[in-house]
Amino acid sequence: MIKELVGKNLRQYGIMLALVAIVIIFAFATKGRLIIPNNLWALVQQNAYVLILALGMLMVIIAGHIDLSVGSVVAFIGAVVGYMMYTWHVNWILAVAAGLVIGLLVGAWHGFWVAYVKVPAFVVTLAGMLLFRGLAQVVAAKTMAGFPAGFNAIAGGSLPNIFGHIPNPLAGLFAAGSPFGQPLDGLTLAIGIIGIVGLILQSWRARRSQISHGLPVGPLSLLVVRWALLSVAILVVTYLLSMNLIGGTPIVLIIVGVLILIYAFVTSRTVFGRHVYAVGGNRNGALLSGVNTARVDFGIFVNMGFLTAVAAVVTTSRAGAAVAAAGQNFELDAIASCFIGGAAVTGGVGKVAGAVVGALIMGVLNMGLSILNVDSNWQMAIKGLVLLFAVSLDLVSKRRNAVA
Amino acid sequence: MVASGSPDATTFQNYCYFNTSLSESTIEAGHMDNDYILEMRGITKEFPGVRALHDVTLRVRRGEIHAICGENGAGKSTLMKVLSGVHPSGSYTGDIVYEGNICNFKTIRDSERVGIVIIHQELALSPFLSISENIFLGNERSRLGVVDWLDTTRQAKELLEKVGLHEDPATRIADIGVGKQQLVEIAKALSKEVKLLILDEPTAALNDDDSDNLLNLIRQLRAEGITCIMISHKLSELERIADTNTIIRDGETIESLDMHGDTDHSQEHIIRAMVGRPLDNRFPVHTSTVGEEILRIEDWTVYHPIDTERKVVDGASLNIRRGEIVGLAGLMGAGRTELAMSLFGRTYGTKISGRVFKNGEEIQTRTVEETMHHGIAYATEDRKKYGLNLIQTVKENxxxxxxxxxAKMGVIEIEAETGVAEEYRKELNIKTPSIEVPASKLSGGNQQKVVLAKWMYTDPDVLILDEPTRGIDVGAKYEIYTIIDQLADSGRGVLMISSELPELLGVCDRIYTLSEGHITGCLNRDEATQESLMTLMTLDKDDLQ
Known part of the structure; x- marks a missing residue:
């Protein structure tokens, strides 16, 4: 009984354990430098684009498609937004809004070919990859830099320190001036605590509703253990972020966090989300159940276009410049995150939480290997192997499960 | 008894061994003019939970055309799969005696090596390769792995000549019609030096000219000494061509008729032998209260999606009334599922024409959504492929x-959803550990209940149920019949498609028969028998006019 319970949950949380293991390994290998507050901050900032793209890519993959164009589209939209601010001096908020609209249009372009002309997404987005890379080079013929401060703050800024600082209760444990002993930002702490409380309340409510419908639920002790682990994880991250010298909570973290919540909701609670799984799991079955599969396909790509635009804004803001070469290999990072996070290559399976953890694994690998000064070519090779092993491990364990 | 001059002699011995204890009867038979090329003795084949073949005997004379007929699911195709090694030796019991030797085929290649070639109903040609490439697929004319194209083309030409197909061997398969493709399959069989050719419903997809052409070719092959086993539903065709006709029912041999002899081999006799199943009380007692007409289809015609010149459903008209359970009977390929799917949002076929009336008013059914909007539901024949999403939970299905x-504004009310799924689980007695397990974990009968629940929740006026009890156990069948009765009692109309005639007779108020795309009759429950239905189901197009 216990063995079965552990086995089942191990499978479910295996990928999270892998993330924790990788963090611990790199924390030791880098002698703690991976987790010093400023690096944690940089980790969030550097990998926001992967998280954002992985959310859209997840739905694309669940529906049984693929999108190879997102890297090029990031460059293209970044170039257009940059051009508007740099050459036409358009207000940055307007420029960002225009970028998001262009993202929707690019998504509609891909969606049209995939959903209504029935060209395989691989081909459509391969064409898009070339098309938008080319257009990006046309628009950003030369690098454009020097954007308004507001725009640069999207990826580089923190939330204002409205609650002030409180002294670090653990300061005594560290040497004076240690990055771990700094005062704590009140707002960041507040957000972390709200996060923990929200998480516990939400899962408690879900459990209550299951019980009221007579559905079997796991033991309460297991739930409490899960709460404890998650709370500790959030607390640690909150603690580290709140004493960052640059500021408190990164704005981009809020953007990513809100998007994660929205997409977790969309995939699990909306008709559209359910239709995405239905189309990916059995396209003909979905069609014969009255699902408008073409409209679902179209919607998925429009959504991907929107998220690509968000990633483009974040990437351009972080670089502080619009470059035609931006977004190289972004599509591969996003796709790898989804697969590492347990999405099925054959469609129909995948969770937002999995994709997020997959993206974090990629991010920690990037960061850790960089701190260790591993050559970027070797970094790429290592990431490739991690992807291969993660997916084959998942497939092998599934096959064994099916036999048992 | 092995032909020592045959190039296959050595390989032959790898799969077949000389049987010293060969039964007396065979030896005796050899002395008479009845020289048997094949004897299948006491073949029993079981699948988990189902006995597909039980002690089947089949004796085929050298150089004859031997027909096998039986209802859908009688076991004809399974028997041929046993013979050709698709179901390998060891997975069945009984002996295959071919050319006097007991054979243990492990794969199709083994049976092909001794000259047994099977041509399946769904042709196994590669559409974008040429005729000659297809003929020698897996059997390439080559030296050291390099294909000799000259030799390939030359030999392909000779073979095409033999089967009377006047096409360039370089033509792609996709560019020739089904009739010609069938000839390519035969040419391919000839290239393997076939001695025993098995054809599974060879004329099912052919028009009259192509059928005649093919039957003539089979006669010609017989004259050249090639023995032929032919599975077919077309009784008039069998009458014209077969020398012997073996009838199989429920996995057992019923009889073998000499089609030239004096014993009764009329179509009526064959039909009786095919359908003579016992009618037992496996059905809930039910009296329908029939009301107004709820759905009417007029002059419904559908063409094949790829072979766009062929009519799959031809001018079919039928109606269903409130509270009525209407059956639709037809043999494989008659167009039952095609009729249902073309009606249900045009999910099958091209050039669909005809009119649909709901409660007397004409409606359009161009998409699934539109059809569902008019209160029509269709539970598919293949529940795993089309009916369910196996990786989603019972609840989600x-x-x-x-x-x-x-949903409100596109957001699902999760608690209400759980309530709905739980309600159906209880109402239909769906046996599942929880509504949160994937549908793949359920047994066939319970999966079928999930499919029914899915459509019942849309609250339709008309339900089309395509083979609702296929592959499920007797207990679950009874439960499904009860559900169907309840659906009719609630004032809905039900159209039930089934291959099991006793089931149609036990459940339906009225039964339409379909043959080669035509509605050939409509019988009320009290006037219908298995024989009368089968007679209508095997009516030829020509008999109609």
Missing amino acids: VTSAGLNKL
Whole structure:
């Protein structure tokens, strides 16, 4: 009984354990430098684009498609937004809004070919990859830099320190001036605590509703253990972020966090989300159940276009410049995150939480290997192997499960 | 007894061994003019939970055309799969005696090596390769792995000449019609030096000219000494061509008729032998209260999606009334599923024409959504492929067709959804550990209940149920019949498609028969028998006019 319970949950949380293991390994290998507050901050900032793209890519993959164009589209939209601010001096908020609209249009372009002309997404987005890379080079013929401060703050800024600082209760444990002993930002702490409380309340409510419908639920002790682990994880991250010298909570973290919540909701609670799984799991079955599969396909790509635009804004803001070469290999990072996070290559399976953890694994690998000064070519090779092993491990364990 | 001059002699001995204890009867038979090329003795084949063949005997004379007929699911194709090694030796009991030797075929290649070639109903040609490439697929004319194209073309030409197909061997398969493709299959068989050719419903997809052409070719092959086993539903065709006709029912040999002899081999006799199943009380007692007409289809015609010149459904008209359970009977390939799917949002076929009336008013059914909007539901024949999403949960499957009823502004009310799924689980007695397990974990009967629940939740006026009890056990069947009765009692109309005639007779108020795309009759429950239905189901197009 216990063995079965552990086995089942191990499978479910295996990928999270892998993330924790990788963090611990790199924390030791880098002698703690991976987790010093400023690096944690940089980790969030550097990998926001992967998280954002992985959310859209997840739905694309669940529906049984693929999108190879997102890297090029990031460059293209970044170039257009940059051009508007740099050459036409358009207000940055307007420029960002225009970028998001262009993202929707690019998504509609891909969606049209995939959903209504029935060209395989691989081909459509391969064409898009070339098309938008080319257009990006046309628009950003030369690098454009020097954007308004507001725009640069999207990826580089923190939330204002409205609650002030409180002294670090653990300061005594560290040497004076240690990055771990700094005062704590009140707002960041507040957000972390709200996060923990929200998480516990939400899962408690879900459990209550299951019980009221007579559905079997796991033991309460297991739930409490899960709460404890998650709370500790959030607390640690909150603690580290709140004493960052640059500021408190990164704005981009809020953007990513809100998007994660929205997409977790969309995939699990909306008709559209359910239709995405239905189309990916059995396209003909979905069609014969009255699902408008073409409209679902179209919607998925429009959504991907929107998220690509968000990633483009974040990437351009972080670089502080619009470059035609931006977004190289972004599509591969996003796709790898989804697969590492347990999405099925054959469609129909995948969770937002999995994709997020997959993206974090990629991010920690990037960061850790960089701190260790591993050559970027070797970094790429290592990431490739991690992807291969993660997916084959998942497939092998599934096959064994099916036999048992 | 092995032909020592045959190039296959050595390989032959790898799969077949000389049987010293060969039964007396065979030896005796050899002395008479009845020289048997094949004897299948006491073949029994079981699949988990099902006995597909039980002690089947089949004796085929050298150089004859031997027909095998039986209802859908009688075991004809399984028997041929046993013979050709698709079901390998060891997975069945009984002996295959071919050319006097007991054979243990492990794969199709083994049986082909000794000259047994099977041509399946769904042709196994590669559409974008040429005729000559297809003929020698897996059997390439080559030296050291390099294909000799000259030799390939030359030999392909000779073979095409033999089967009377006047096409360039370089033509792609996709560019020739089904009739010609069938000839390519035969040419391919000839290239393997076939001695025993098995054809599974060879004329099912052919028009009259192509059928005649093919039957003539089979006669010609017989004259050249090639023995032929032919599975067919077309009784008039069998009458013209077969020398012997073996009838199989429920996995057992019923009889073998000499089609030239004096014993009764009339179509009526064959039909009786095919359908003579016992009618037992496996059905709930039910009296329908029939009301107004709810759905009418007029002059419904559908063409094949790829072979766009062929009519799959031809001028079919039928109607269903409130509270009525209407049956639709037809043999494989008659166009039952095609009729249902073309009606249900045009999910099958091209050039669909005809009119549909709901409660007397003409409606359009161009998409699934539109058809569902008119209160029509269709539970598919293949529940795993089309009816369910196996990786989604029972709950998600139950609500998948009626999800919009559970949503406000596109957001699903999860608690209400759970309530709905639980309600159907109890109402239909779906046996599952929980509504949160994937549908793949359920047994066939319970999966079928999930499919029914899914459509019941859309609250349709008309339900089309395509083979609702296929592959499920007797207990679950009874439960499904009860559900169907309840659906009719609630004032809905039900159209039930089934291959099991006793089931149609036990459940339906009225039964339409379909043959080669035509509605050939409509019998009320009290006037219908298995024989009368089968007679209508095997009517030829020509008999209609």
